[in-house]
Structure formats: C-alpha cells, structure tokens
Amino acid sequence: SDTSAFASKEHRKSFTLEEKLEVIKQIEKGERTCDISHALNMHESSVRTIRAQAEKIKESCKNATPVSVKKAVRMRSNLMEIWRGDCLSGLKTKHNKMPVSLALIQEKAKALYDAVKIELNETDAKPFNASHGWFERFKKHLNLHNIKAAAADMEAAESFPAIFEAIIKEGGYSSKQVFNLDETGLFWKRMSARTYISRDEAYAPGFKAAKDHITAMLCTNANRDCKLKPVVVYRFANPRALAGYSKDRLPVVWRSNAKAWVTASIFTDYFSNRLTAKLKDY
Numbered sequence: 001s002d003t004s005a006f007a008s009k010e011h012r013k014s015f016t017l018e019e020k021l022e023v024i025k026q027i028e029k030g031e032r033t034c035d036i037s038h039a040l041n042m043h044e045s046s047v048r049t050i051r052a053q054a055e056k057i058k059e060s061c062k063n064a065t066p067v068s069v070k071k072a073v074r075m076r077s078n079l080m081e082i083w084r085g086d087c088l089s090g091l092k093t094k095h096n097k098m099p100v101s102l103a104l105i106q107e108k109a110k111a112l113y114d115a116v117k118i119e120l121n122e123t124d125a126k127p128f129n130a131s132h133g134w135f136e137r138f139k140k141h142l143n144l145h146n147i148k149a150a151a152a153d154m155e156a157a158e159s160f161p162a163i164f165e166a167i168i169k170e171g172g173y174s175s176k177q178v179f180n181l182d183e184t185g186l187f188w189k190r191m192s193a194r195t196y197i198s199r200d201e202a203y204a205p206g207f208k209a210a211k212d213h214i215t216a217m218l219c220t221n222a223n224r225d226c227k228l229k230p231v232v233v234y235r236f237a238n239p240r241a242l243a244g245y246s247k248d249r250l251p252v253v254w255r256s257n258a259k260a261w262v263t264a265s266i267f268t269d270y271f272s273n274r275l276t277a278k279l280k281d282y
Contacts, residue, residue, distance in 0.1 A: 023040060033047050109130045175223040176223045180220065181219035183215055183216065185215050186216060215262055216230055234255075236256055237254075
C-alpha cells in the first residue's frame, strides 16, 4: 500500500565527522569511488558529496568540534548561517511597526547578504538574487502568511493632542516654538483607476498606471509665521525638466535617490545644515 511504501522509504543518512574524514583519507590515497563505497558501506553519491565538500570538512576540523558529533550531509557555510540568522531576527523584530511586503523582504535579504559577505571576506561567494522561489521556501520555513495590515492606533491618536498640550503648558512654550515636520508622497503622474464609458461598451481598454512620484517634506510652526523651505526628493538628481536650472535657486531643497525616499542621510543633512540654522535666525 501507499502507507507501507512511504514507511519503507529510505531516509537520508548522516555521517559523523570521523567517517567523513576517513572517506577523504581514502580519496587522497587515490582509491576509486566504488571501492570506497563498498569498503565503508555507503552510497557512491555520498562519497561524491563528501569529495566535493572535502575542504569545508577539513576546515571544520580546525574548530574545537569533537569527531563524534553528527554533522548533516548537507553543510552550510558560515556566510549562509549568519545571513539566515540575520534574516530571521530582522523579520521577527517588529519595532518599526511597518507593513512588510515581498519587495521589502527581498531588498532587505539582499542587503544583509552583501553586508555579511563583506564582513566575512567571502568575496567569491555565489551571488544571491532573493528570487520568488527563495521567498516561497523562506515563507514556508517561517510559516509566514499574508494579512491585511492593522490600522493605526486611533485611540492613542485621539488622546495625544491633550497630552501634547499638557507638555507645551508645562514647558511654557509659545506657538512660535512648536514646529511640525512631516513628509508625504505625490504621485504626480497617477491617473484615476475609474473612467466613464458609453453604455454600449462592455468594458474600457486596460492601461498601466504610472507610479512616478516625488516625496515632499514640509515644516512650519503653530503660529504659521515660519514656513521652512520644503524638501523634494526625486529619483533623478538632474531630470530633463530642470536642465539648465541651478538647484540652489529652486523654491525647494532638491534631493534625490533611487527610491525617491527621505533617507536618514537626507534628513540629517536637512536638520543639521538648514533647519537648525533657520530656527536660530527665527
């Protein structure tokens, strides 16, 4: 029956480090794979696998690892082990409370892989692309599933104005000293997802909506008499529309990066070199 066939299915065998070293010793003596297989009572495929991993097995002997410790036939390099641990800890850490998408996981995984590769000086390591196939295995391993992200904490948002007002009163701040800085995205090429068609038409032709956007960061005080120069972040430092224009003469602070995001470096530069100086003058 299917059950008995499954039960009788041969499982993959593990070998001790001592057994693997013995295989390597026989290989270095020039013994044939089939002879080693018969002598040590293991499959030829296992001998070939150990032959391919001989250098890694020898390297593990340099560590204080007893030879009696069982090692799986399928070994992982230090690079993959450390990278995998970083991925797990990064995903399980929810201090940022941000929705985690497929693209974000892939981007973070590739960045972690490159960082660990540099740290371990494994420049000859295989490239890692964070493919969809990798993500499916990663998702299955962590038992991940996709859900709708929870909304913001409305109760805390409703109670914060009273708390903030109390802080202002306690510190004796005036409306001129209270500033608000926030960022927003503007999809300046975004078209409406809906359209009007004749009653005689069954459907409208499809089109791909443009996702080109900028990120704007705005800052002003509660008295509304100190409005700082907005920061605009775009994907290109010198777009065609601004060819020939001096960026310093624009009504905004122009910045750029590949994602059109306000990164930590952009914010730090704005806060240190522009915001602080403007507030001192004010």
